[in-house]
Amino acid sequence: MRRYLFKRLVQIVVTLYLYLTLVFFILQAMPGDYSQIYIDNPQLTREAREQLIRDLGLDKPIEEQYFTYLRNFVIGQWGMSFAHGRPVWDIIVERFPRTALLFITATLIAFYLGFLLGKLIAWRRGRMIEYTSTVVGITFYTAFTPMLALLLVWIFAIQLTDWTGLKLFPIANFLDMDKWQLVNLGPHGSNVIFGYMLATLGALAAFIFAYWWLCHRFIHRPGVRFGALLGGYAAVFLLAGYLWVAVEPLAQCWPAFQKYGGRICNWQLAVDILHHMILPVTVVTLISFGGTMLLMRNSMLETIREDYIMAAKAKGLSEKTVRDDHAARNALLPVVTSFVLSLALAIDGGIITETLFSWPGMGLTLLNSVQEQDFPLAIAALVFTGVFALIAHLVADILYAYLDPRIRYE
Amino acid sequence: MATATTAPQRQFDPIWRVRARLLRRGALESWAMFRESKIGLTGLAVIAIFFVAGFVIHPVLWGGPTLPEWFPIAGGQKLWAPLWDGKIYDPILGRPLVWSEEHETYIFTDFPAPPSLRHWLGTDPYGRDILSQILHGIQAAFVLGIFAALITVFIGTTIGAIAAYYGGFVDTFFMRLADIILLFPLIAFLIVLSGLMQMDFWSLAIVLGIYGGFGSITIVLKSQALAIKVKPYIEAARVAGGGHGHIIFRHIIPNILPLSFLYMMFTVTSAIFSEAVLSFFGLVDIKMSWGLMINITRDAGYLGATNMMQFWWLWMPAGLCITFLCAAFYLVGRGLDEIVNPRLRAR
Amino acid sequence: MTIATAAHKAPMLEVQDLTMHYFTRKGEVKAVDDVTFTLYKGEALGLVGESGCGKTSIAITLLRLLPENALFKKGHVFFYRPYDPQKAQRYIGFPVKIVQNGNEAYTGRLREVRSDAQLLLQARTNGRFQEIPVQVDPKAHFGVDLIALDEPRLQEIRWKGISMIFQAAMNALNPVYKVGDQIAEAINTHTPGQPPDQVREKIAQLFQLVGIDPAMIDRYPHEYSGGMKQRAIIAMALSCDPDLIIADEPTTALDVIVQDKILREMRVIQKKLNMSMIYISHDIAVIAEVSDKIGVMYAGKMVEVARCETIFQRPVHPYTKALMSAFPSIKGERRKLESMPGEPPDLIKPPLGCRFHPRCPYATEQCAKEDPAFKPQHEEHFAACWHPLS
Ligand SMILES: Nc1ncnc2c1ncn2[C@@H]1O[C@H](COP(=O)(O)OP(=O)(O)O)[C@@H](O)[C@H]1O
Ligand code: SF4
Numbered sequence A: 001m002r003r004y005l006f007k008r009l010v011q012i013v014v015t016l017y018l019y020l021t022l023v024f025f026i027l028q029a030m031p032g033d034y035s036q037i038y039i040d041n042p043q044l045t046r047e048a049r050e051q052l053i054r055d056l057g058l059d060k061p062i063e064e065q066y067f068t069y070l071r072n073f074v075i076g077q078w079g080m081s082f083a084h085g086r087p088v089w090d091i092i093v094e095r096f097p098r099t100a101l102l103f104i105t106a107t108l109i110a111f112y113l114g115f116l117l118g119k120l121i122a123w124r125r126g127r128m129i130e131y132t133s134t135v136v137g138i139t140f141y142t143a144f145t146p147m148l149a150l151l152l153v154w155i156f157a158i159q160l161t162d163w164t165g166l167k168l169f170p171i172a173n174f175l176d177m178d179k180w181q182l183v184n185l186g187p188h189g190s191n192v193i194f195g196y197m198l199a200t201l202g203a204l205a206a207f208i209f210a211y212w213w214l215c216h217r218f219i220h221r222p223g224v225r226f227g228a229l230l231g232g233y234a235a236v237f238l239l240a241g242y243l244w245v246a247v248e249p250l251a252q253c254w255p256a257f258q259k260y261g262g263r264i265c266n267w268q269l270a271v272d273i274l275h276h277m278i279l280p281v282t283v284v285t286l287i288s289f290g291g292t293m294l295l296m297r298n299s300m301l302e303t304i305r306e307d308y309i310m311a312a313k314a315k316g317l318s319e320k321t322v323r324d325d326h327a328a329r330n331a332l333l334p335v336v337t338s339f340v341l342s343l344a345l346a347i348d349g350g351i352i353t354e355t356l357f358s359w360p361g362m363g364l365t366l367l368n369s370v371q372e373q374d375f376p377l378a379i380a381a382l383v384f385t386g387v388f389a390l391i392a393h394l395v396a397d398i399l400y401a402y403l404d405p406r407i408r409y410e
Numbered sequence B: 001m002a003t004a005t006t007a008p009q010r011q012f013d014p015i016w017r018v019r020a021r022l023l024r025r026g027a028l029e030s031w032a033m034f035r036e037s038k039i040g041l042t043g044l045a046v047i048a049i050f051f052v053a054g055f056v057i058h059p060v061l062w063g064g065p066t067l068p069e070w071f072p073i074a075g076g077q078k079l080w081a082p083l084w085d086g087k088i089y090d091p092i093l094g095r096p097l098v099w100s101e102e103h104e105t106y107i108f109t110d111f112p113a114p115p116s117l118r119h120w121l122g123t124d125p126y127g128r129d130i131l132s133q134i135l136h137g138i139q140a141a142f143v144l145g146i147f148a149a150l151i152t153v154f155i156g157t158t159i160g161a162i163a164a165y166y167g168g169f170v171d172t173f174f175m176r177l178a179d180i181i182l183l184f185p186l187i188a189f190l191i192v193l194s195g196l197m198q199m200d201f202w203s204l205a206i207v208l209g210i211y212g213g214f215g216s217i218t219i220v221l222k223s224q225a226l227a228i229k230v231k232p233y234i235e236a237a238r239v240a241g242g243g244h245g246h247i248i249f250r251h252i253i254p255n256i257l258p259l260s261f262l263y264m265m266f267t268v269t270s271a272i273f274s275e276a277v278l279s280f281f282g283l284v285d286i287k288m289s290w291g292l293m294i295n296i297t298r299d300a301g302y303l304g305a306t307n308m309m310q311f312w313w314l315w316m317p318a319g320l321c322i323t324f325l326c327a328a329f330y331l332v333g334r335g336l337d338e339i340v341n342p343r344l345r346a347r
Numbered sequence C: 001m002t003i004a005t006a007a008h009k010a011p012m013l014e015v016q017d018l019t020m021h022y023f024t025r026k027g028e029v030k031a032v033d034d035v036t037f038t039l040y041k042g043e044a045l046g047l048v049g050e051s052g053c054g055k056t057s058i059a060i061t062l063l064r065l066l067p068e069n070a071l072f073k074k075g076h077v078f079f080y081r082p083y084d085p086q087k088a089q090r091y092i093g094f095p096v097k098i099v100q101n102g103n104e105a106y107t108g109r110l111r112e113v114r115s116d117a118q119l120l121l122q123a124r125t126n127g128r129f130q131e132i133p134v135q136v137d138p139k140a141h142f143g144v145d146l147i148a149l150d151e152p153r154l155q156e157i158r159w160k161g162i163s164m165i166f167q168a169a170m171n172a173l174n175p176v177y178k179v180g181d182q183i184a185e186a187i188n189t190h191t192p193g194q195p196p197d198q199v200r201e202k203i204a205q206l207f208q209l210v211g212i213d214p215a216m217i218d219r220y221p222h223e224y225s226g227g228m229k230q231r232a233i234i235a236m237a238l239s240c241d242p243d244l245i246i247a248d249e250p251t252t253a254l255d256v257i258v259q260d261k262i263l264r265e266m267r268v269i270q271k272k273l274n275m276s277m278i279y280i281s282h283d284i285a286v287i288a289e290v291s292d293k294i295g296v297m298y299a300g301k302m303v304e305v306a307r308c309e310t311i312f313q314r315p316v317h318p319y320t321k322a323l324m325s326a327f328p329s330i331k332g333e334r335r336k337l338e339s340m341p342g343e344p345p346d347l348i349k350p351p352l353g354c355r356f357h358p359r360c361p362y363a364t365e366q367c368a369k370e371d372p373a374f375k376p377q378h379e380e381h382f383a384a385c386w387h388p389l390s
């Protein structure tokens, strides 16, 4: 296991290096050098222009530029945004949590949905449910994302409002300006809340996983185990809710909170973000569950031909046990990889969704920066997307190794 | 040997004829299997419909026969004039502007117009017929998709064969490259690229083709090529003095070509989709495509959540066409997959 | 087939007219056709035949582990256990067969368990369904038709009643679970509520019995060697103390010495626990030693069933005789089965009449036209041939 992980780590580092190099040379090979656009700005004085050339290292030979580029990447000097006048890194740090929260939630739900449906339709092969879900899955999988997203927005936001007479879901933006203005958390204000939310999510996930493992390890009576699990989960969710509501004073130590004196609590802000998330999450979920479902179906179809499935049936296990504990457990392996990778490419796919929902995450940032010819930001966003994907790849490898004892005990 | 002595004067077919016969038999067998895949056939049918509409119906109607002078109704006019007159309803140039006395300027009147007998799918904000745009878009989608896919197949098979044949560093290098490509944020990359250079139709197709060619296709084809590399006839060819190039191009590549066609289908899907997304953001310099139609709609403000359904004809046909054509190629790919990948076969 | 001929023995499994085909693109594969045999308690039956003749298909049909393209055609599989009124309750509404006092047999759908000694069966007599009360002897054998059972009841019988050692034993272990856990799963399913320590103890004993180090309990299948996997599978098959074990080519993947050893050990265990056994092999030499009775299959048909010695000394069917000639003689040299002309038939279009006739040296015109019935030739000796050899 350790050797395997080490090997993968080295591989990832090599891949990362290759990726950076590839991006650098593609940029160099571009007909119009992007820095030229900036330097040719007629408003610049001669000195300023020379200063800029020196800053960007354009007077140096190409190999030196390449090493500067690599060094700058490592030390986090990703340049200044033309359009924002701020370090690119700051902007990414500000925008990334928004994308992460939205897409981690949506991908998790989509994955689970796809997993369940894929499992069921493979098991019920040849029945109506298989054809229906395959058609639905392929439709969602191949549908032109902007159109599908717009249609879903229309159904959920406009039609639902018409039928119910209530304004259920906000269509655009990730928070309600009116509420947040009162808070005046400063330029990065929403990020505090985003950070808390992500931390809560992470802590919950970690707890659920660890607790599940402990219960399965130490409690052997199924009934008792189920009770313990249920109780533990309920307790931790209550605790999380309580912390969000009660630890207000802690949050108010943050200078910004003191200004407005706690009229709006941070859980209300979190709820506001969540409220804005519902529609995008629904749309992203619907758009992306089809792929997982089809993959799970194929993987499951291959698995149920295996001899150990017949052996499991022969053992007299119930159909549900055979399906869930034996077939689905093995069929899950390739799907997990694709799940993490799809999470990795969330920023990529997020460009469309974020644009349509004006959700100011990484995708929208990337698109806007290209449209504003803000190349340092655009390239940094591209590089970051790739790095994030690579890290996700590593996570996928670890997860895979955990799930597959053949690798774990190599 | 016995047959050689008993029938010495027997004529042997030239090698190309033997090859053609083998190819034909292989193709027939594959077709017989493909025919069983319902989804594959559905996809093929949809592709055929699109193809006929874009490459047969459209050009014919575009040129359009003119009715003879003596014809009682509309004699001397073009048969399809209302709908198809290329001069007036050119999908790219649109209808000429009309001088308006009232506004003292050239204006477009009443556009976008809803579907009518004249315009079966209505007109766009510039007064151009949507149906002709759709049909025109078919050509763009097919040419782009197939061109990109051909590049992909060319690169993918060559690299797959070379990596399998030489192994070692060459293999490692291309496999790592494929890893990167798998994780490469394609849309993000294309968007950045379109900001750096003028991205037109052909360069987009080439970029997409190259991207596909270095990606997962090489991994799959390499493993296939590895299985072929150890076959006895490869050894025989080597013993017979065949050079590296001869073995790769004559023996390995023809054997992995069928599998690469499967991946070609998926490349077509991804190429059409990517073009549509980029055009949707208005980042490609292209005359007309389905993505661009939606972009125009969006830029003209007809794609708001509140009014999009009112102006459905502006974006829905284009969106559905992208969806259907992508789905069709994807389905054909799935159908082929059931041939190539016996584990998915329904037995 | 009645079981009256062996009145003194307790029946275990009675297979009647079992027919199962596979649906394929090219046509129906007639893998199991009209197979009939009876197995008694404590007896070991060896099923022999060329590979592809349908041996595995019979095994999976018995337990109803059919793949999705299988077409079950007809037949009954009665699985017998000592009569117990409490347990009989559970099969109300299902076809059962009661065998008692040597040759008395009643078949019908179980309607009611009236008292400990009386059952109500619904049976078809003279074309009409009638309810017939049956007086049951306390020592009667109560058979349930596995083919007609529903899933939950069948699941109870799988592994507890009949367990199986799979042909592809290497792949019969789920790679993601520890071997011990996979065995424990079977035990916990059939005898729930046992404390984990006790289950573990039992698995350790089983491991010792089949000759694996009990320390391997907590290892994953990929850490086992081929022979160990095979033994683990045998331990798993024994784990619920089944009445019958079907061993499908249990040792084919192993080398000859290990093969022999494992088979002998299995024979000892079988005798000790008084289990019934069905050994399946393409090689009669492998199982001749461990079986009491041998069934010879040819092209989806059972062609001859008899006691082991009888099969060797007085084979009735020409195919059996041909098989025998392939059996190593005392000198140890092995003559080839290929001395028999022709190929094993295509099961999609098997030859009309006797399926063996294209290869049979005794074939007559009748053989090519009519299918010989599978009928008793001597005591405990059945065969399907128009021109029996003895
Ligand atoms: N799932 C299946 N689908 C179609 N044909 C099958 C299937 N399984 C087995 N067969 C065919 O049925 C015949 C009997 O197979 P099998 O019972 O495995 O034979 P044996 O165990 O005697 O070697 C063979 O001809 C085999 O090709
Ligand atoms: S029935 Fe005829 S063909 Fe068949 S085995 Fe007997 S003698 Fe041979």
Ligand SMILES: [Mg+2]
Residues within 6 Å of the ligand: C052, C055, C056, C057, C167, C249
């Ligand atoms: Mg077999």
